[in-house]
Amino acid sequence: MFDIVKGAELAKQAALVVAQLSSDEKNAVLLKMADAIVDNCAEIITENAKDIVAGKEKGLTSAMLDRLLLTEQAVSDIANAIREIVRLDDPIGHINNLTLRPNGIQVGKMRIPLGVIAMIYEARPNVTAESAALCLKSGNAVILRGGSEAIHSNLALAKCLHQVLEQANIDKNCITVIPDTSRSVIELLLQQRQSIDLVIPRGGEGLIRYVTEHSQIPVIQHFKGVCHLFIDKYADLNKAINILVNGKTQRPSACNALETVLVHADVAKELLPKMVLALQPAHVKVHACSQSLPYFDNAELATEEDFHAEYLAQEIAIKVVDGFQQAISHIQTYSSDHTEVIVTQDITRSQRFIRSINSSVVMVNASSRFSDGGQLGLGSEIGISTSKLHAYGPMGLTALTTEKFVVLGDGQVRT
Numbered sequence: 001m002f003d004i005v006k007g008a009e010l011a012k013q014a015a016l017v018v019a020q021l022s023s024d025e026k027n028a029v030l031l032k033m034a035d036a037i038v039d040n041c042a043e044i045i046t047e048n049a050k051d052i053v054a055g056k057e058k059g060l061t062s063a064m065l066d067r068l069l070l071t072e073q074a075v076s077d078i079a080n081a082i083r084e085i086v087r088l089d090d091p092i093g094h095i096n097n098l099t100l101r102p103n104g105i106q107v108g109k110m111r112i113p114l115g116v117i118a119m120i121y122e123a124r125p126n127v128t129a130e131s132a133a134l135c136l137k138s139g140n141a142v143i144l145r146g147g148s149e150a151i152h153s154n155l156a157l158a159k160c161l162h163q164v165l166e167q168a169n170i171d172k173n174c175i176t177v178i179p180d181t182s183r184s185v186i187e188l189l190l191q192q193r194q195s196i197d198l199v200i201p202r203g204g205e206g207l208i209r210y211v212t213e214h215s216q217i218p219v220i221q222h223f224k225g226v227c228h229l230f231i232d233k234y235a236d237l238n239k240a241i242n243i244l245v246n247g248k249t250q251r252p253s254a255c256n257a258l259e260t261v262l263v264h265a266d267v268a269k270e271l272l273p274k275m276v277l278a279l280q281p282a283h284v285k286v287h288a289c290s291q292s293l294p295y296f297d298n299a300e301l302a303t304e305e306d307f308h309a310e311y312l313a314q315e316i317a318i319k320v321v322d323g324f325q326q327a328i329s330h331i332q333t334y335s336s337d338h339t340e341v342i343v344t345q346d347i348t349r350s351q352r353f354i355r356s357i358n359s360s361v362v363m364v365n366a367s368s369r370f371s372d373g374g375q376l377g378l379g380s381e382i383g384i385s386t387s388k389l390h391a392y393g394p395m396g397l398t399a400l401t402t403e404k405f406v407v408l409g410d411g412q413v414r415t
Helices: 004-018 023-039 041-058 062-068 072-087 125-137 148-167 183-189 205-214 237-249 265-282 304-308 324-334 347-356
Strands: 095-100 106-113 116-121 141-145 175-177 198-202 227-231 258-264 285-288 315-321 339-343 361-364 383-385 393-395 401-408
Touching: 004 116, 004 141, 004 175, 004 183, 023 041, 023 072, 023 125, 023 148, 041 062, 041 072, 041 148, 062 148, 072 125, 095 401, 116 125, 116 183, 125 141, 125 148, 125 175, 141 183, 148 175, 183 205, 198 205, 198 383, 227 237, 227 324, 237 258, 237 265, 237 339, 258 265, 258 324, 265 315, 304 315, 304 324, 315 324, 324 347, 339 347, 347 361
Parallel strands: 116 141, 116 198, 141 175, 227 258, 227 339, 258 315, 285 315, 339 361
Antiparallel strands: 095 106, 106 401, 383 393
């Protein structure tokens, strides 16, 4: 039985060690971790196969199995993601905005690690390695509690990481993978507020709500991704179709996939037949409003629940809106604060959309699939926050740090 209390205490001690590592030391370890994962690819895939078999027996959805599967290319991608993190600037230790006060003291702010981060996640073995790498690079320790569906894969990856840490004489407790997948372990982990500084859950809405409701530690929340595409009356319809198809069908199991399309009434007659043809090859199931329903064969009339739904499948809701403001109102009502997209050639309307919508990512004439840490220039992301404190949107290295004030004086005293 894994001792959660002791494990959290050891992680806290290890965090003090990692926080003092130089950028060169951290980068050297990360490069060796990437190499170790590639060198052990066959073993990792063998262990992952056990998880896939067990997942199918448990009746995991195709979306969950897609996230779980590790191929040789997927293992290579994990290693490359770690190498990409190496190339990122280290945020730790820099003093920014140093200003001179009238009394002669200088005041600045320095980036420092958060401390110990607990990751609770489902069916995504890549999260194990990439989160460990992001936490190490940002000077944090991490406790990783993956789901039972990926336990063999996670432990195989952890073995690679720990081998490198031991060779480098770095406390391996800075990366802890919990081997116990029982739900009771999560509840106990969420009570370790003396040792853990932040909890980041990644998975289904049920998991994230459970973590949020039971945690005594601050939680980064991302309940679901109900991403909207609004096709304005001034849209380039070819661009709109391409963005729709990419956003919905390229990887529907991703949280940045489109779930609802809003079509301006002025272009509905011309656009909807094009949408029918565009969505057919992927066999997208359509939930259509009363105005758009006649255009689609075998579509269902959209309900209130459909506009709240995160399908994570080849399935989408479509609604014709009377104008710009109705589109804004719809998004503000049903948004999960993840990603919203407008397609329009009118700059004034695109700027109005950007100002009116306060989701964590707002896009103009681009696919929602770009709402990803790597695509936005952050390197690998450790998660996505749809709560505004302390981070918002895809979270990279900087989001795993905080700032402390640094004051430089020359004997000044307060009068």
